[in-house]
Amino acid sequence: MGINNVSHATTRRGFLRVGGAGAIGALAGCLKGFGGSEGGGGLKIGFYGPFSGPASNIGQQKKMAANLARELINENDGVHGEDITLVFGDSESEPSAGRNEVNRLIQEENVDAVGGGFHSDVALTTIDVTNQHDVPQIIDEAVSSEIVKKINNNNLTNVFKTTPPSEAYAVGWRQLISQFQKQKIGYFPYQKKRIALIGEDTSYGLSIMDLMKGELKKIGWNVISEDEVGLDETDFTSLLARIKENNPDIVWGVQTSSSGAGNLAKQFAGAGFENTHFFHNYGLTIEQARQTAGNAANGAITLLNAGRVDKLLKQQGALQAWNEKHDAQMTGSAALSYQNIKLIAEYARSFDDLETFRSASNDQWAKHVLNHDPVEGGSGYIKFQQNHQAAWGSPKTQSALGYQIINGNLNFVWPPELAAKQIDGSVY
Structure with a gap:
């Protein structure tokens, strides 16, 4: 055996x-x-x-x-x-x-x-x-x-x-975006449903960005651009300027580099986007990344595939x-x-x-x-499934966890069934 x-x-x-x-x-x-x-x-x-x-x-x-x-x-x-x-x-x-x-x-x-x-x-x-x-x-x-x-x-x-x-990240974002759209959270709802994707050029980043496309398609969102960035890259000003020309409703990134994630959030805030949400997969859960971003990260949403409840x-x-x-x-x-x-x-x-x-x-x-x-x-x-993987994807099993960044802190806000705090709408 x-x-x-x-x-x-x-x-x-x-x-x-x-x-x-x-x-x-x-x-x-x-x-x-x-x-x-x-x-x-x-x-x-x-x-x-x-x-x-x-x-x-x-x-x-x-x-x-x-x-x-x-x-x-x-x-x-x-x-x-x-x-x-x-x-x-x-x-x-x-x-x-x-x-x-x-x-x-x-x-x-x-x-x-x-x-x-x-x-x-x-x-x-x-x-x-x-x-x-x-x-x-x-x-x-x-x-x-x-x-x-x-x-x-x-x-x-x-x-x-x-x-x-890794699939849990993409499923979590689909669920979160659907709920924000339905409940009119922040700048939601959006009519055109346009999202720009930025993925760190690693197997982790690119695989999750790829998975995102499939989940977004299920809820009718249009991916208007896909960009790869280097693991050590910290200057995203020209990239964000180009993305801004396409008027996205959401700019979404996935990075493991704390300096990369922090600078992307900081430069997004300075790029002049209006009524656009900044969502980020994993990287902004790192304290060093939030320190780099400072108050520019206020209101950003970041997500983990599993964590402390x-x-x-x-x-x-x-x-x-x-x-x-x-x-x-x-x-x-x-x-x-x-x-x-x-x-x-x-x-x-x-x-x-x-x-x-x-x-x-x-x-x-x-x-x-x-x-x-x-x-x-x-x-x-x-609860373990027949394939020996613990069940995931809902608050009754293991849900992906969403955090809103306020003053450098991670506020656990999603899903609401498990959340410790409510979303602060004053930052939008």
Whole structure:
């Protein structure tokens, strides 16, 4: 079953399936650490992420959130009355390092399940390792749809992916634009429905811009221009002047570069557009980008495919607990990592006991996950589909999240069912 599969008798979980609970009891002395603490113990989760290197600031938030989830679960009687233990592995933002660390977590730390993740190319290598050793894995933040393709093409029944794919951005914008048009928000409604698209010249930027065209066509919007900009580009004045000549109703951009996104927003404000909305995918969620733009970004709308939903985190007591422990704000990455540990604990709890969970086959694990009721998480209500991707696209699953920028701050305003604030119309 799946690629790189080895004999169940030689894998950690396979050994437990062959030996069963009797083997665990008989060999408790020599299996110290197997499945957690001495003698079996509680649920032991390996959690990997970029804890050093260029994305270490994100990795540290992820680690803090995973520890918070562990503490909250353990305070609430753990899993089957046993505490959760976390063991961390540093991916260093590199596929080879991530693969090696996940292998170490399984082979040396004897974890019961693997969580975490951030970069898609790293996650694509780790799923080979967890499948080889029959260890359950839930990927918390990697976006690429290639992960789900690999899971299904190779029948990797042990692996599930939580964060929505890139398509969620385009679907989110379609839903948001339709709602703004219907409810006459800001400068809406528009009669001609004209939109200019600007895409960063990366696989991320161009793929999302391409997806946008299909979603906009569904609601009758006319794409009047498509422009590609370099990752390092910061001067958009001539581009915006040319776009302005076509009188767009919306100027939409997608960038990952904070300097690029900040300068595009700043130069848009100075280009003399009238009654035109500036929408931006992802880039303006970065604080440095908003600092570059300054007050010129006031009123701009930016969107994430998934992120922190305060309403749900407050209901679980997670946001309050975070604020009591940390001065830094909980990021979207942190919310997803908190959710990741909670999900693994919930699904392990759905088995009769921990030893039944440990001895389950990959197919049995998958059945428990797929049949589980939706779980209230940090980015929405998590319910996995048959393709092992968590459902997305609505407030009842995982919705794309829209933010209005006011005085350099991100105000979570859309969708209204989840929003923390109302849209400020005074800036239009």
